[in-house]
Amino acid sequence: MTNYYDELETQDAQTRQQLLIKAVAKQVAHAKSKTVAYGKIFADINPEELTSVEAITHLPLTRKSALIELQAAAKPFGGLAAVRPPELTHIFASPGPIYEPGSKRKDFWRFSRSLYATGFRQGDLVHNCFSYHFVPAGLMLESGAHALGCSVIPAGVGQTELQVQTIADLKPDGYVGTPSFLKIILEKADDMGVDVSSLKKALVSGEPLPPPLREGFKKRGIQVLQCYATADLGVIAYETAAMEGLIIDEGVYVEIVRPGTGELVADGEVGEVVVTSLNPDYPLIRFATGDLSAIMPGTSPCGRTNRRIKGWMGRADQTAKVRGMFIHPEQVDKVIKRHPEISKARLMVDWVNESDSITLQYEADKQSDLLDNAIANSIRDICKVRGDAKQMAIGSLPNDGKVIDDIRKYD
Numbered sequence: 001m002t003n004y005y006d007e008l009e010t011q012d013a014q015t016r017q018q019l020l021i022k023a024v025a026k027q028v029a030h031a032k033s034k035t036v037a038y039g040k041i042f043a044d045i046n047p048e049e050l051t052s053v054e055a056i057t058h059l060p061l062t063r064k065s066a067l068i069e070l071q072a073a074a075k076p077f078g079g080l081a082a083v084r085p086p087e088l089t090h091i092f093a094s095p096g097p098i099y100e101p102g103s104k105r106k107d108f109w110r111f112s113r114s115l116y117a118t119g120f121r122q123g124d125l126v127h128n129c130f131s132y133h134f135v136p137a138g139l140m141l142e143s144g145a146h147a148l149g150c151s152v153i154p155a156g157v158g159q160t161e162l163q164v165q166t167i168a169d170l171k172p173d174g175y176v177g178t179p180s181f182l183k184i185i186l187e188k189a190d191d192m193g194v195d196v197s198s199l200k201k202a203l204v205s206g207e208p209l210p211p212p213l214r215e216g217f218k219k220r221g222i223q224v225l226q227c228y229a230t231a232d233l234g235v236i237a238y239e240t241a242a243m244e245g246l247i248i249d250e251g252v253y254v255e256i257v258r259p260g261t262g263e264l265v266a267d268g269e270v271g272e273v274v275v276t277s278l279n280p281d282y283p284l285i286r287f288a289t290g291d292l293s294a295i296m297p298g299t300s301p302c303g304r305t306n307r308r309i310k311g312w313m314g315r316a317d318q319t320a321k322v323r324g325m326f327i328h329p330e331q332v333d334k335v336i337k338r339h340p341e342i343s344k345a346r347l348m349v350d351w352v353n354e355s356d357s358i359t360l361q362y363e364a365d366k367q368s369d370l371l372d373n374a375i376a377n378s379i380r381d382i383c384k385v386r387g388d389a390k391q392m393a394i395g396s397l398p399n400d401g402k403v404i405d406d407i408r409k410y411d
Helices: 013-034 036-041 064-073 112-118 137-148 160-170 179-192 211-219 329-338 369-383
Strands: 088-094 098-103 125-128 151-154 174-177 201-204 223-230 234-238 246-248 252-257 271-277 287-293 320-322 325-327 342-352 355-364 388-392 404-406
Touching: 013 036, 013 252, 013 271, 064 098, 064 287, 112 137, 112 201, 112 223, 112 234, 125 137, 125 160, 137 151, 160 179, 174 179, 179 201, 179 211, 179 223, 179 355, 211 223, 223 246, 223 287, 234 252, 234 271, 320 342, 329 342, 329 355, 329 369, 355 369, 369 388
Parallel strands: 125 151, 125 174, 174 201, 201 223, 342 404, 355 388
Antiparallel strands: 088 098, 223 234, 234 246, 252 271, 271 287, 320 325, 342 355
């Protein structure tokens, strides 16, 4: 048994860089010829001239924040996907709405590598608590587990008592899902007096993993590692047992750029994460995620030689990820417009009791508990996560143009 998924993880860094540059050039040529959108975007681009990191930086960005507009003009994928039926197996709907494809390609989102780094092996039983409803998260993990030779319990979210009972009965080796839901399951098991100690490892994503929360899992005998992934791109980077940053996945080309530009920043400087996916079915090229991070110096003590990022360090735009779901300013606007009583509002995102919390602070002429409840229902309907509403005094909300104010701190 090896500590590494394959030989790519320990290859010479310079060799990897040269191979990645060639792979990006090949992907540009493929996307230009096979997709409508990139046929237009790269009309004046000669892929054969993409022979250096510098040359790649001159390619235009495709912004995640623009996907809603692109897809509205050309449903379902904005002309960015190269896969067609019958190879196209799924169309997922994430909040926004933003639509993402799934195909017959094995391990489409490349989760097997990060699962392996977490300690999952062929024959393991995985308790999968990512959502299977509309969004791709559940199948993202399931496809990676199957590629690794694992069996999967498609548990999804909610039904906490059933989650506990299923774990007690089937004794899965590990958990995948958000860290906050793992905490909820473990606490429910305590309340029920049920043994769920078969869980020895967990791969979590969709939320931050603060040190106190990780330490709490460790005290229960669960080694918890995290990965950074999106519905559009799959895994971008993943943690290893060294727990020193996140290793960039071998199936993507990652740049850190100055927010609002396509210009590279120096290693260690915080900037926006820009990713080129090497998946030919959905060839997103220089895809600006809106997330902030930084390249770490040196290599990981675990022996993997790819570059590392510090992990998620905030948003370059006002989009926020809450309990694994993106909330966009456009959605908040829809909530506000559903209630004409609101004269001004902003969505506050906070970290309370080791879990994400969202509250729409709003100003209105009249006070009404019924309005609070109605707004909370609208948040759930439109943003697909539960939230609260709180009326504020007229004139108390800042006039700074913020629609979403992410004030989460994890210390």
